[in-house]
Amino acid sequence: MTATEALIATADAHSAPTYHPLPVVIATAEGAWMTDVEGRRYLDFLAGYSALNFGHGNRRLLKAAKAQLDRVTLTSRAFHHDRFGAFCAELAELCGMEMVLPMNTGAEAVETAVKTARKWGYRVKGVPAEMAKIVVAGGNFHGRTTTVISFSTDAEARADYGPYTPGFEIVPYGDLTAMRSAVTENTVAVLLEPIQGESGVIVPPAGYLAGVRELTRERNVLFVADEIQSGLGRTGRTFACEHEGVVPDVYVLGKALGGGIVPVSAVVSSAEVLGVFRPGEHGSTFGGNPLACAVALEVIAMLRSGEFQERAARLGERLHGSLATLAGTGRVTAVRGRGLWAGVDVHPAYGTGREVSERLMDRGVLVKDTHGATIRIAPPLVVSEEDLDWGLAEIGRVLGGDGA
Numbered sequence: 001m002t003a004t005e006a007l008i009a010t011a012d013a014h015s016a017p018t019y020h021p022l023p024v025v026i027a028t029a030e031g032a033w034m035t036d037v038e039g040r041r042y043l044d045f046l047a048g049y050s051a052l053n054f055g056h057g058n059r060r061l062l063k064a065a066k067a068q069l070d071r072v073t074l075t076s077r078a079f080h081h082d083r084f085g086a087f088c089a090e091l092a093e094l095c096g097m098e099m100v101l102p103m104n105t106g107a108e109a110v111e112t113a114v115k116t117a118r119k120w121g122y123r124v125k126g127v128p129a130e131m132a133k134i135v136v137a138g139g140n141f142h143g144r145t146t147t148v149i150s151f152s153t154d155a156e157a158r159a160d161y162g163p164y165t166p167g168f169e170i171v172p173y174g175d176l177t178a179m180r181s182a183v184t185e186n187t188v189a190v191l192l193e194p195i196q197g198e199s200g201v202i203v204p205p206a207g208y209l210a211g212v213r214e215l216t217r218e219r220n221v222l223f224v225a226d227e228i229q230s231g232l233g234r235t236g237r238t239f240a241c242e243h244e245g246v247v248p249d250v251y252v253l254g255k256a257l258g259g260g261i262v263p264v265s266a267v268v269s270s271a272e273v274l275g276v277f278r279p280g281e282h283g284s285t286f287g288g289n290p291l292a293c294a295v296a297l298e299v300i301a302m303l304r305s306g307e308f309q310e311r312a313a314r315l316g317e318r319l320h321g322s323l324a325t326l327a328g329t330g331r332v333t334a335v336r337g338r339g340l341w342a343g344v345d346v347h348p349a350y351g352t353g354r355e356v357s358e359r360l361m362d363r364g365v366l367v368k369d370t371h372g373a374t375i376r377i378a379p380p381l382v383v384s385e386e387d388l389d390w391g392l393a394e395i396g397r398v399l400g401g402d403g404a
């Protein structure tokens with residue numbers, strides 16, 4: 001048995017089988033590269049589902065984290081700490097909003113957005129008790145908690161977890177007419193990913209987000225944008241909503257906000273919306289802790305320069321230029337995406353997304369399949385042009401050429 005096989009056997013024997021990882025065991029990582037326990041190097045084309053937008057072991061982020069480790073790491077929200085106000089003020093400013101409600105994981109932030117929208121619906125909009133409805137899109141991924149999977153359309157994510165939380169209306173993603181019919185006077189929010197990540201990097205039709213913005217404004221409904229994966233530079237802008245000139249009422253953030261070091265998530269909105277809460281009505285032991293705030297403050301400072309957004313846009317053109325040459329070759333049936341983010345559909349005759357991911361792993365490129373036939377490409381935004389081109393050439397070797 002190799003060292004890799006032994007480590008995987010132990011993990012398989014003692015961890016609940018909720019994942020089916022590629023057979024690679026990572027020991028160290030730096031920038032866009034990871035090294036396994038046997039010293040093999042891999043280019044990371046997944047970036048922790050965009051939690052690692054700034055790369056592995058980012059010097060600036062590590063420095064901020066290490067400095068904070070020596071000061072104070074946790075106070076709970078029972079007391080103030082000296083990083084909290086700055087974190088909230090600067091994140092709100094980055095978002096063009098007023099208030100922040102910090103949590104830890106993405107799913108918790110989505111749960112928090114659901115609670116926020118319902119509270120706002122009852123206390124501000126005047127929806128009758130227990131009647132609040134939230135409209136969501138089919139194919140969504142908003143996390144794994146019981147309420148969040150209650151409005152998933154993914155059978156795997158949902159099966160045998162009932163009874164489910166009521167109060168959600170599911171409409172097809174990208175269909176503005178269906179959205180318009182689903183909104184009633186009891187609708188408190190529309191919750192959407194501006195680009196659906198897990199679903200396979202699905203970009204909605206042009207005008208969709210702007211249409212949702214107009215509809216929600218007309219009907220006094222909150223537009224909640226789950227930018228956990230699409231936000232913070234990935235698409236070439238700070239937020240994916242910006243591509244349509246749209247500012248939602250609520251941003252839900254996570255993943256890259258923690259710099260790949262700690263889980264940090266947040267709901268960001270106006271004072272009218274987040275001001276609905278009163279002490280004791282929501283909380284989290286770890287939410288907004290000093291270590292999380294210190295790392296996130298550095299993330300915010302890095303985003304403020306615009307450098308990473310510009311890089312994602314520029315490298316994204318290279319990525320999509322290269323992938324476009326594969327589309328229609330027989331092995332690739334479709335390519336989608338925006339910025340440094342792409343979903344590539346593989347022709348079933350050539351293999352499953354999993355098989356393609358394994359072939360790429362053998363060539364030193366790590367990607368992740370999603371929904372059977374799609375591979376998702378999302379390198380850290382710090383990837384060099386040369387490394388990106390090398391990884392794309394490997395993808396070309398595996399997916400270029402015609403047919404099976």
Ligand SMILES: *Cc1c(COP(=O)(O)O)cnc(C)c1O
Pocket residue numbers: 049104105106107108110141142143144193197198226227228229230254255
């Ligand atoms: C990853 C993700 C989540 C859930 O985040 P966790 O930190 O895994 O709970 C929610 N929404 C979107 C769009 C995501 O990509």
